[in-house]
Amino acid sequence: MAEQRNLSISGGLTGALVxxxxxxxLEEITGMEIVNGLLAVIGAGFGLIxxxxxxxxxxxxxxxxVPVEPNSDYRDVLEQIDEMSLELPELRxxxxxxxxxxxxxxxx
Amino acid sequence: MLGLNxxxxxxxxxxxxRIEALGLLPHRYYLHRALDALEEDxxxxxVRMVTLAGNDKKDARWRLVCQQVIFRCRVLASQHQKQLxxxxxxxxxxxxxxxxNNTYLRLQKAEESARDILRSYELSLFNQLNVSKHDxxxxx
Numbered sequence: 001m002a003e004q005r006n007l008s009i010s011g012g013l014t015g016a017l018v019x020x021x022x023x024x025x026l027e028e029i030t031g032m033e034i035v036n037g038l039l040a041v042i043g044a045g046f047g048l049i050x051x052x053x054x055x056x057x058x059x060x061x062x063x064x065x066v067p068v069e070p071n072s073d074y075r076d077v078l079e080q081i082d083e084m085s086l087e088l089p090e091l092r093x094x095x096x097x098x099x100x101x102x103x104x105x106x107x108x
Numbered sequence: 109m110l111g112l113n114x115x116x117x118x119x120x121x122x123x124x125x126r127i128e129a130l131g132l133l134p135h136r137y138y139l140h141r142a143l144d145a146l147e148e149d150x151x152x153x154x155v156r157m158v159t160l161a162g163n164d165k166k167d168a169r170w171r172l173v174c175q176q177v178i179f180r181c182r183v184l185a186s187q188h189q190k191q192l193x194x195x196x197x198x199x200x201x202x203x204x205x206x207x208x209n210n211t212y213l214r215l216q217k218a219e220e221s222a223r224d225i226l227r228s229y230e231l232s233l234f235n236q237l238n239v240s241k242h243d244x245x246x247x248x
Contacts, residue, residue, distance in 0.1 A: 051139055051140060051169065052169070055139075055169060055176075058147070059172075059176065061147065065180075065183070066183060067183070084179055085175075085179055088178060088179060090171050090172050090175055091175035
C-alpha cells in the first residue's frame, strides 16, 4: 500500500518564518550576513571548480574592453591588440584561437 | 549548513586575510580572486593575487592570468598616455591659460602618476613571468 504524504501549508509557512527569524537573529547577534555569506561561498566554490571557464571568459572580456576610437577601423584595433600583447605568447595564442573561432562561426 | 557557513564567514572576517596573505590557500583560489579583481579593474588587488598564486610559475593557468593582468595594465596605461598627449596638444594650441594653469598641471600630474603606477605593476609581473621562463630554460 502506497504511503500517503500529507503536505501542510501552514507548517511550511511556520518553518520559513522560523528560518527567517533565526537568520535575522544570527545576523543581529554576530553581525554576519548568513545568506550573502552562503551565496559567496557557493560562488567561490563554483569559481574554483570552473577556473578554466573563468580564464576563458577573462580573455574574452579583455578583448571586449579594448578601447576603440570612433574613427578607427578593425585594422587599427588589431594593430593595437598586437602591440599590447607583445611578449605575452600564451595570451596571444588565446586571442588567435578566439579570432579563428569567430571566423569559423561566421563561415558556418 | 548554517553553522558551517557561519564558521567560514567568521574565518573570512578574522584570520582569513592573514592566511590569504601567507599564500597558504589553494593556487586556484588566488587565480579566482585575481580574475575577480581584474574584472573590476582593481589592478592592485589583481597583481597581489597573481603574485600570491605564483608559487608554480610554470603553471599554464598562472601564466595566462598573469599575462591578462599585464595586458590590462598596458591598455589602461595607454589610455592615460593618450589623455596626457591631449593635454599637451591643447596647451600647445591654446597656450597656458593662467586661471586653468593649476588645474591642468594637477590633471597632468594625476595622469602621469596613474600611468607610472600601471607601468610599475606591468614591470613587476613581467619580471615574474621572465623568472618562470628563465627557470624552464635552465631546467631543460
